[in-house]
Amino acid sequence: MTQLSVNINKIATLRNARGGDVPNLLQFAKDIEIFGAQGITVHPRPDERHIRYQDVLDLKTVLTTEFNIEGNPINKFIDLVLKTQPEQVTLVPDAIDAITSNAGWDTITHKDFLKEVITEFKRNKIRTSIFVDPNTKMVKNAHATGADRIELYTEEYAKRYAMGDKNAVEIYADCARIAAEMGLGVNAGHDLSLENIGYFKEKVPGLLEVSIGHALITEALYLGLETTIKKYLKFLKE
Ligand SMILES: CC(=O)[C@@H](O)[C@H](O)COP(=O)(O)O
C-alpha cells in the first residue's frame, strides 16, 4: 500500500486571502484524516505566504497521522522542525523566490551539507527524505547523504502523461528500483492527480508515500473532499 499524505498549503492560501480563520486549517487537516488519508504535508516557505510557522506547531498538537514537513533547510526551518518533531521531514532545495518547488537536490554537490542536516534530524529521531529529480545518478548518490528516503519530483511525469506520453514513467520506475537496491525508501510528489496517479502507482515499484496538494484540492472543489480522498485511496491500495 502507498500512503496518501495530503498537502494542505492551498487551504492556508485560501485562509490567508481574507486574513481570518476561514477555512480553519486545523479542522481541515482533522477531516482529511477522518476521510482516510494517512498523513498531512505542509511546506512552510520563508515568506509564510501559505503555511505559517505557527500553523506547523499548531498542527502538531492535533494530528493523529504522519506529519511531513517539507522545505529548504535554512536555519529557521531546521529550528521549526526540531521544535515540532514531525514523523518526517522532506528537504527541498527551493530558491527563495520560487513560485513552487522546481528542482531536486544535486546530491553530489550538496552531499556534505545534506549529510550534516540529516544527521541532526536523525539524532532527533525524525525520518528524513530528500527531494530529487528522476535522475539515476542523483538517486545513487542520495544514499551517501544518510537520508532514509527520497521523494521523486514528479512534475515531468505529470506533464508528459497529460500529453499522452506514458513512457514518462519509466525513468521513475528505474530510480525506484535503484533506490530500493540501496536501501532507500521511495516517496513521490508534485502535480500528481486523479488523472495520473493510477498509472504511476502501477508502474513504480515500492512506492511508500505520495504527497498531493494542488490537484487534490482543485478536484475536491468539484467532487468534495471526502470523495476525492477516497478516490486516491482506491488507486493507492495494495
Ligand atoms: C516539494 C514539492 O513538490 C512542492 O510541490 C511543494 O510541497 C508544494 O509547494 P507549494 O504549495 O508552495 O507550491
Ligand SMILES: NCC(=O)COP(=O)(O)O
Ligand atoms: N511534495 C509534493 C507535495 O507536497 C504536493 O505537491 P503538489 O501536489 O501541490 O504539486
